[in-house]
Amino acid sequence: MANYDFVLSSGEKIPVIITTRRGLRNITLRPKTRPNREIHISKPWLTPMSAALRFLEQKQKWCERIFNSTPPKAIIKPNDEIEFLGYKVQLLHDGTRRANEFILNTDKTATLIVGGDEDMFVRRVRDFIRARFLVVLKQMIHSAPREFWPRRISVRDTSSRWGSCSTSGTMSFSWRLAFAPLDVMRYVVMHELAHQKHMDHSPAFWRQVSELYGFGVERAKRWLNIHGAELHKFF
Numbered sequence: 001m002a003n004y005d006f007v008l009s010s011g012e013k014i015p016v017i018i019t020t021r022r023g024l025r026n027i028t029l030r031p032k033t034r035p036n037r038e039i040h041i042s043k044p045w046l047t048p049m050s051a052a053l054r055f056l057e058q059k060q061k062w063c064e065r066i067f068n069s070t071p072p073k074a075i076i077k078p079n080d081e082i083e084f085l086g087y088k089v090q091l092l093h094d095g096t097r098r099a100n101e102f103i104l105n106t107d108k109t110a111t112l113i114v115g116g117d118e119d120m121f122v123r124r125v126r127d128f129i130r131a132r133f134l135v136v137l138k139q140m141i142h143s144a145p146r147e148f149w150p151r152r153i154s155v156r157d158t159s160s161r162w163g164s165c166s167t168s169g170t171m172s173f174s175w176r177l178a179f180a181p182l183d184v185m186r187y188v189v190m191h192e193l194a195h196q197k198h199m200d201h202s203p204a205f206w207r208q209v210s211e212l213y214g215f216g217v218e219r220a221k222r223w224l225n226i227h228g229a230e231l232h233k234f235f
Helices: 050-058 060-069 120-142 174-180 180-193 203-213 217-230
Strands: 002-007 015-023 028-032 038-044 083-085 089-092 101-104 110-113 152-156 163-165 170-174
Touching: 015 050, 028 152, 038 050, 050 060, 060 174, 083 101, 083 120, 083 174, 083 203, 101 163, 101 170, 101 217, 110 120, 120 174, 163 174, 170 180, 174 180, 180 203, 180 217
Parallel strands: 015 038, 089 110, 152 170
Antiparallel strands: 002 015, 028 038, 083 089, 101 110, 163 170
C-alpha cells in the first residue's frame, strides 16, 4: 500500500491510497467522501505504481466534481450557530449540567445548552439533533391519512438515499434531512408515504406525492436535487 495526495483546485489535499490485489485485471478508482475524504485505487499485481497515478490523472476532472459537490465537514464548537429543523440554533456548552436544554424563541431561533464534558460536545449535539429529528418526522408522518402510515420507522445515516420504503411497510429516513428546510424534509416524507400505494415511480405515484404534499412539491424536489450534498456538511 502506498499513500499520495490528490490536490483539488481549491488547494485541499485528498489522501490517495493505492492497494495491489492479486487476480485483479484492471485498475479501479473509488473516491470516498465519508466518513473520510479519500481516493482508493486498486491495481493488478504487475501494474506499476506510475500507471495507477496516470490513471488518476486521467480521472482528475471526475474526482474534482465528486469532491466539490460534497464539501468537507465543518467542525462545530461552542458558540457556533447552525440551522436544523427550521430553527437557527446557538450552541452553548455548560460542563456543570448533566442534561441538555433546548430553549425555543418566538422568532424561529433557539439555544441548545449542551451539558457534560467538552470532549463529548459534538457527539451530544449530533445525538440531540437525531432525537429531535425523529420527533418531527413522526409528526409529519401523522399529518398524512392513517392508511399511509408505515408499520415501522428507522433513522439512518445514508449517503445516497434520503428515504426508503420496503414492501413490509418499514420506512427509513436519513437524519441529515434535519438540516434541510422543513418543506424539503416534508417532501421526502410524503414521497416515501406515497410508496405505500405505488412501489414504483409511475405517473400515478407522482400524482399521489403531489396529493399528499400539496402546492410547492416541485420546488422542494428541486431544492433537494441542487443542495442535497450540503446536508452532509456537519458530523
